[in-house]
Amino acid sequence: MVLDSAAIDRALTRIAHEILERTHGADGAVILGIPTRGALLATRVAEKISVFEGIEVPVGTLDVTMYRDDLRLKPVRALGRTQIPAVGIDGRLVILVDDVLFSGRTIRAALDALGDLGRPDTVQLAVLVDRGHRQLPIRADYVGKNLPTAQREVVEVHLEQSDGREAVLLGSKE
Amino acid sequence: MNRHLLSTADLSFDDATLILDTAQELAVLADRPIKKLPALRGLTIVNLFYEDSTRTRISFETAAKRLSADVINFSAKGSSVSKGESLKDTALTLEAIGADAVVVRHWASGGAHRLANAGWIKSAVVNAGDGTHEHPTQALLDAFTLRRRLGGLRDRRVAIVGDVLHSRVARSNVHLLTTLGAQVTLVAPPTLLPFGVEGWPCESSYDLDAVLPKSDAVMMLRVQRERMNQAFFPSEREYSRRYGLSAIRMNTLPEHAVVMHPGPMNRGLEISAEVADSARSTIVEQVANGVAVRMAVLYLLLGGNESAIGGKSSDNSGSDNGSNDEVKA
Numbered sequence: 001m002v003l004d005s006a007a008i009d010r011a012l013t014r015i016a017h018e019i020l021e022r023t024h025g026a027d028g029a030v031i032l033g034i035p036t037r038g039a040l041l042a043t044r045v046a047e048k049i050s051v052f053e054g055i056e057v058p059v060g061t062l063d064v065t066m067y068r069d070d071l072r073l074k075p076v077r078a079l080g081r082t083q084i085p086a087v088g089i090d091g092r093l094v095i096l097v098d099d100v101l102f103s104g105r106t107i108r109a110a111l112d113a114l115g116d117l118g119r120p121d122t123v124q125l126a127v128l129v130d131r132g133h134r135q136l137p138i139r140a141d142y143v144g145k146n147l148p149t150a151q152r153e154v155v156e157v158h159l160e161q162s163d164g165r166e167a168v169l170l171g172s173k174e
Numbered sequence: 175m176n177r178h179l180l181s182t183a184d185l186s187f188d189d190a191t192l193i194l195d196t197a198q199e200l201a202v203l204a205d206r207p208i209k210k211l212p213a214l215r216g217l218t219i220v221n222l223f224y225e226d227s228t229r230t231r232i233s234f235e236t237a238a239k240r241l242s243a244d245v246i247n248f249s250a251k252g253s254s255v256s257k258g259e260s261l262k263d264t265a266l267t268l269e270a271i272g273a274d275a276v277v278v279r280h281w282a283s284g285g286a287h288r289l290a291n292a293g294w295i296k297s298a299v300v301n302a303g304d305g306t307h308e309h310p311t312q313a314l315l316d317a318f319t320l321r322r323r324l325g326g327l328r329d330r331r332v333a334i335v336g337d338v339l340h341s342r343v344a345r346s347n348v349h350l351l352t353t354l355g356a357q358v359t360l361v362a363p364p365t366l367l368p369f370g371v372e373g374w375p376c377e378s379s380y381d382l383d384a385v386l387p388k389s390d391a392v393m394m395l396r397v398q399r400e401r402m403n404q405a406f407f408p409s410e411r412e413y414s415r416r417y418g419l420s421a422i423r424m425n426t427l428p429e430h431a432v433v434m435h436p437g438p439m440n441r442g443l444e445i446s447a448e449v450a451d452s453a454r455s456t457i458v459e460q461v462a463n464g465v466a467v468r469m470a471v472l473y474l475l476l477g478g479n480e481s482a483i484g485g486k487s488s489d490n491s492g493s494d495n496g497s498n499d500e501v502k503a
Contacts (some may be wrong), residue, residue, distance in 0.1 A: 061200070066211045066212060066213040066241075066438060066473075066477070067212060071213060071477060071478065072477070072479055073478075074473050074478055074479060075349075075478045075479060075480045075482065076473070076475075076477045076478035076480070076481065076482035077477075077478065078192065078195070078196065078482075079195075079199040079200070079473075080198055080199070081199055082199070082202065083202075086434060112212070116206075116208045116210065116211075117206065117208070118207070
């Protein structure tokens with residue numbers, strides 16, 4: 001186990017504080033989580049910002065399935081939900097939230113998806129775990145935990161709503 | 175795993191639910207400034223229409239284009255078909271062009287099945303209506319519309335009224351709605367109920383007025399004059415009196431019930447103008463939902479290296495095939 005329930009919560013607390021600090025009070029921000037676990041984390045970060053500063057940051061979800069570059073190399077995948085807050089993303093500061101940053105391909109797909117939805121002023125990225133091994137020139141602005149890993153290792157994020165418990169686990173294939 | 179959608183009888187509960195759920199996620203696209211997703215970029219989809227169609231063809235074309243596929247429209251009129259080219263030769267041409275999917279409407283029951291299974295082409299086949307047999311995407315969009323309006327389909331009672339004999343929409347809906355847990359009642363004069371209907375997984379009745387008060391939805395079918403080669407009812411006036419949905423009849427439906435029609439409508443015959451334009455009518459909504467449902471079908475068939483639907487074999491048509499015209503290669 002890399003992170004337990006309390007550690008995950010502390011990491012999200014720090015991310016929420018960093019967002020407030022770096023964006024001068026999250027003014028004009030929109031938080032978009034990438035389904036499934038990124039969407040859950042996005043909601044938690046927004047809740048924390050609301051508790052700390054009393055600001056309601058619009059939260060939504062951004063499904064990137066159809067923008068993946070390996071779409072037709074694998075069996076058809078079910079779609080996640082894309083729900084853009086009513087305020088839209090044009091001219092806004094969009095903060096993407098995902099659970100694990102690995103190759104960077106999911107984020108590349110997310111940037112393409114954003115391009116079809118509007119024109120944000122700035123896009124930033126928050127992740128719970130950065131495990132390295134980037135294959136694209138992408139980096140995160142807010143990182144819960146930097147986790148050095150080997151390629152063949154597997155990082156699993158479990159959250160209460162999706163998996164019934166809170167943990168970040170590091171294991172090996174097989 | 176095949177990549178075809180030929181009949182709703184091939185769809186399991188999970189398949190059908192996956193299609194409807196996917197359509198629900200895709201329906202939001204209609205409200206966006208850029209109505210496009212990249213999932214089928216580079217794929218070629220042919221709309222092969224041997225029968226006239228307005229909404230089905232433009233609906234499939236819109237769906238394919240919103241998924242970034244290239245679309246070729248082919249209608250029998252104005253093509254080599256009018257010079258006598260067979261379905262096989264047309265199919266071989268499409269194969270040579272490199273079609274990834276063929277959306278086919280054919281006047282013969284079994285047309286899509288023949289195209290999919292004859293070994294002429296490797297592409298996916300989507301049945302957009304074959305004779306009086308099936309029209310699966312219409313049933314899927316009907317189910318989608320019902321699910322949205324009624325909140326679910328389990329134990330809902332749906333009346334399908336009118337020219338059931340010639341209706342591929344009715345046939346596809348009976349299978350699909352039953353699979354999704356609804357109870358279907360067919361209502362028609364005895365001459366317009368198909369032979370062997372007692373073997374279908376539904377009820378049937380000759381009395382519309384008795385069925386309406388206990389229906390959650392009523393689906394009016396078009397009287398298909400072009401397929402009628404004999405007298406099925408004494409006069410249009412009499413048909414309309416007994417089986418047409420008038421405003422007075424509509425008021426006997428429960429408060430929440432909806433009125434559907436697959437289009438095109440014969441206003442004044444099976445449905446009165448007042449009913450067609452009423453707040454209970456889902457007719458325009460059905461067309462809008464058609465695009466999302468067809469996007470879902472195309473995505474689930476073609477979006478990956480193997481299809482997500484239709485795991486079951488599709489070689490079971492004919493068992494409930496009410497028509498006797500066979501397709502000739």
